[in-house]
Amino acid sequence: MEAFSQPAKHHPPVGISDRLALAFTKFLRFFADVFFAKRYGHRAVVLETIAGVPGMVAGTLQHLRALRRMESDNGWIQTLLDEAENERMHLMTFVHISNPSKFERFLILIAQGIFYNFFFLVYLFSPRTAHRIVGYFEEEAVLSYTEYLADIDNGVCENVVAPQIAIEYWNLAPDARLRDVVLAVRNDEAHHRDVNHQFSDDLS
Template identity: 60%
Template sequence: MMNSKLAALLLKQLGSATVRTVTMGPLNGITTESSCFLHASGPVVPGRRTWIRFSCLGVRNGSTSALNNKEKEEKGVRTSSTVGGANRPEDKMIVSYWGMPPANLTKKDGSEWKWNSFRPWETYKADLSIDLKKHHSPVTFMDKLAYWTVKALRYPTDILFQNRYGCRAMMLETVAAVPGMVGGMLLHLKSLRRFEHSGGWIKTLLEEAENERMHLMTFMEVSQPKWYERALVVAVQGVFFNTYFLGYLISPRFAHRVVGYLEEEAIHSYTEFLKELDKGNIQNVPAPAIAVDYWQLPPDSTLRDVVMVVRADEAHHRDVNHFASDIHDQGYELKESPAPLGYH
């Protein structure tokens, strides 16, 4: 009886809102939930449980629609309002998953920032003074194995790409961006398992992976790979990722040494790239816009300037990975010793 009186009171307050009467089970009282209005299936009958559905915001005389539109507008959602019987689209759109407007980012000169993959504070100037000729002489058996493994991988690459250094760089970067992600992921999981700090190595390795990926995004603007080269990337990445993953689990020292020698080969490849540019065998086109912003290059920079900064990055990766391997060689793990400085 009390339920029926409460339902009748709600009906009086709702005005034009409609209700549906249903026979409920052991529930007592009136159950409410946020949903659309339902057509009435009958009057409120004393002794029967009543389930009234109404929106959690705005329940009187159509105010629900207005409030819902207002809520959507606040979240940046396109809404429509009825004026004279017609729907009029508003100017606001969905701008992000969270319904928050993006930050209005600009460059130093005040022009609009157009990149979503990285932000102005993530850009940097490459250290072109880094020693490009530094080489880690293999001494131990593991070092020699890593060195000759990388040398063996160079031969099929030379045969496939020959003097097409743009496509060679594209292929190289799809592989070079894998080790940092794998190493960072495994160190992250290890830190969680052991409740230990990583000494900054997780961030360093993930930054390396991101930097290599930006190399790829840059060379994609310069060289358009053929379909079979794209297929080769898929195959090589699948094999290399799983092989490196297992190798890192077995011996992080060996894995970092392999990457160190891979980076030495990358330095050699980019040096040959520069020679071909200087000879005029490869057209020295203007630098892609993404490269100009990422490395803070002058607006009139060329492809040669891009290759220079990419080669400097590879030299940095070489030093980081050889250093990481040396730490393991001395019996330390990548947690206590601080990692070398990153790019920013």
């Protein structure tokens, strides 16, 4: 269950738009590290509400593009909407695990509102850059969940019982624990990383 293709894979930036996408990602990662530190569950709750935005925005704009041009989307729309739904399930899972505070819920409202409009504009003017940003976001997500796994293994984070919503969504064993959930989520993020980097390459 733990194995999947190159969990720590990195896409080297090529050109100024890639470098800007990577710099923006590292900028946000810095603030996430400062604010959440080792509170991985709470970090996941806030960040997964953001992670669910790009797929929905991109899926909507790709849908409108296909309608305008009266042509096939080559499967992009469903892939992007599936990604958004998957990220939403990550959120619902970690809500059960972490029970976010009122302040974190308020932070989510602010962060999501700002990021939705930002990402919409980026995708409108440069879909390639937008997908590269998501690819780099997912690279950082893989790293964060890998750190989470290490702290579970080292006893820093308690390996609690997996919530039922996660067991049903990922078809986990009835006695699954938090470690199993984090592995499944990390696998999803690695897949989103590869898909978005590929989409960005296809738009080059």
